[in-house]
Amino acid sequence: xxxxxxxxxxxxxIAMTGLKETIKITAVNFxxxxxxxxxxxxxxxxxxxxxxxxxxxxxxxxxxxxxxxxYILDQGYNSGCLFKTEGPTLNISFKDKNGTKxxxxxxxxxxxxxxxxxxxxxxxxxxxxxxxxECNKPKTPARCLQLELQYTSKYDKExxxxxxxxxxxxxxxxxxxxxxxxxxxxxxxxxxNRIPYASEWAEVTVWRNGSLxxxxxxxxxxxxxxxxxxxxxxAVLVILLVQIFVCKCQRFQKSVxxxxxxxxHIFSDLFNDHNGNFQEWIDKTDNAMGxxxxxCVEHECIIEERTEQKDEMEASEKLxxxxxxxxxxxxSSAHNxxxxxxxxxxxxxxxxxxxxxxxxxxxx
Numbered sequence: 372x373x374x375x376x377x378x379x380x381x382x383x384x385i386a387m388t389g390l391k392e393t394i395k396i397t398a399v400n401f402x403x404x405x406x407x408x409x410x411x412x413x414x415x416x417x418x419x420x421x422x423x424x425x426x427x428x429x430x431x432x433x434x435x436x437x438x439x440x441x442y443i444l445d446q447g448y449n450s451g452c453l454f455k456t457e458g459p460t461l462n463i464s465f466k467d468k469n470g471t472k473x474x475x476x477x478x479x480x481x482x483x484x485x486x487x488x489x490x491x492x493x494x495x496x497x498x499x500x501x502x503x504x505e506c507n508k509p510k511t512p513a514r515c516l517q518l519e520l521q522y523t524s525k526y527d528k529e530x531x532x533x534x535x536x537x538x539x540x541x542x543x544x545x546x547x548x549x550x551x552x553x554x555x556x557x558x559x560x561x562x563x564n565r566i567p568y569a570s571e572w573a574e575v576t577v578w579r580n581g582s583l584x585x586x587x588x589x590x591x592x593x594x595x596x597x598x599x600x601x602x603x604x605x606a607v608l609v610i611l612l613v614q615i616f617v618c619k620c621q622r623f624q625k626s627v628x629x630x631x632x633x634x635x636h637i638f639s640d641l642f643n644d645h646n647g648n649f650q651e652w653i654d655k656t657d658n659a660m661g662x663x664x665x666x667c668v669e670h671e672c673i674i675e676e677r678t679e680q681k682d683e684m685e686a687s688e689k690l691x692x693x694x695x696x697x698x699x700x701x702x703s704s705a706h707n708x709x710x711x712x713x714x715x716x717x718x719x720x721x722x723x724x725x726x727x728x729x730x731x732x733x734x735x
Contacts, residue, residue, distance in 0.1 A: 394475055396463075398484040399568065400456055403511055406481060408463060409443060409451035420449055422470045427458035427481075436464065456481055486568035487516060487557040490538065493573055495553070497581035501543040504555060506573075513537045515563030521572075522553045525587055534558070547580035550587040 394415050399407045408423070423439040443451030464476040490506035504520055516537035521530040526549070533542050537557065545551065553576050558569035577584045644652075 398479060400481045400485045402488045403485055404456055405453060406456050407453050412445055412448040412450040420468045421474060422466050423452045424464040424466060425454060426462050427460060429460055483565035485511060485559055485564060487511060487559060487570045489570045489573045490555055490557050493555055495578060497578060500545050502545055503541045505539045508538050515559055516557050517560055518555060519558055520555050522551050524549050524551050550577060550579045552577050
């Protein structure tokens with residue numbers, strides 16, 4: 372009888388016990404050494420704790436049941452059991468908390484749920500464009516295992532996968548100048564397993580042309596002198612262009628939005644000498660302006676005095692010329708020229724007399 376038909380019989384038995392839902396379990400046999408059985412406790416056994424019993428061998432052998440030594444808990448309820456593998460055939464049983472009433476039992480082949488360990492002692496052989504990877508054979512039959520190789524480079528978007536029979540895989544087409552990351556694992560083939568469990572990945576190793584590297588970052592080649600010189604020139608040009616751009620932006624900003632002067636610098640004495648007291652500051656400013664005006668007036672008076680002195684000197688020169696003239700000529704000339712109109716005034720200067728017209732001009 373196949374395992375699938377056996378599961379159908381178990382499900383019909385569950386329906387006869389009065390349970391509303393079927394039970395789904397997960398079985399994992401870690402490399403044929405440890406068994407792990409898990410179930411959804413809160414879905415199938417809500418609000419109650421169940422006990423788990425197991426035994427290896429057929430029903431004819433009539434071996435004694437063993438209670439679970441290591442429970443796996445989920446929110447305080449038993450949801451799994453971990454125990455040692457003791458044979459290819461396993462019987463499991465769920466009972467109530469006291470272990471008196473059986474709720475569910477089932478028999479399975481533990482060899483159908485083997486999950487292998489990661490490969491051990493992995494070796495790499497790199498020759499030309501071909502890579503050969505080998506590992507030690509595990510304890511389980513090698514015919515049920517296959518070795519999976521995955522590799523990637525910085526030019527690949529995802530891992531590339533290759534599979535081969537245990538425990539050797541060869542692949543060609545590798546570029547010796549590229550850096551590659553490799554990882555391997557063992558996988559149970561479907562013919563030997565009910566579920567094709569695979570092992571965990573072995574440690575990732577980095578290789579290039581047969582040399583083991585710490586990482587692909589170590590594979591970066593140093594830049595040549597010409598490339599360094601070109602990068603330096605480009606950097607200088609970029610800096611110059613940025614400076615020119617900044618100057619243009621500042622000029623444009625000043626033309627569009629002129630800088631507003633800070634009144635604090637214009638009226639520095641108002642804030643520094645008078646602590647912002649405007650009345651005190653304006654009084655002192657008025658006094659200073661008055662003194663400035665007085666100085667200007669005095670300066671104008673000095674200019675007027677110089678003008679009067681100049682006029683007096685010119686008058687003296689003219690008088691000297693008149694004194695050299697004959698008295699008769701001067702009297703006749705004065706008689707002819709000095710014809711004062713009515714209501715005109717005369718001005719005496721030493722021994723000479725001058726006539727003034729109505730516009731107050733002196734007529735010589």
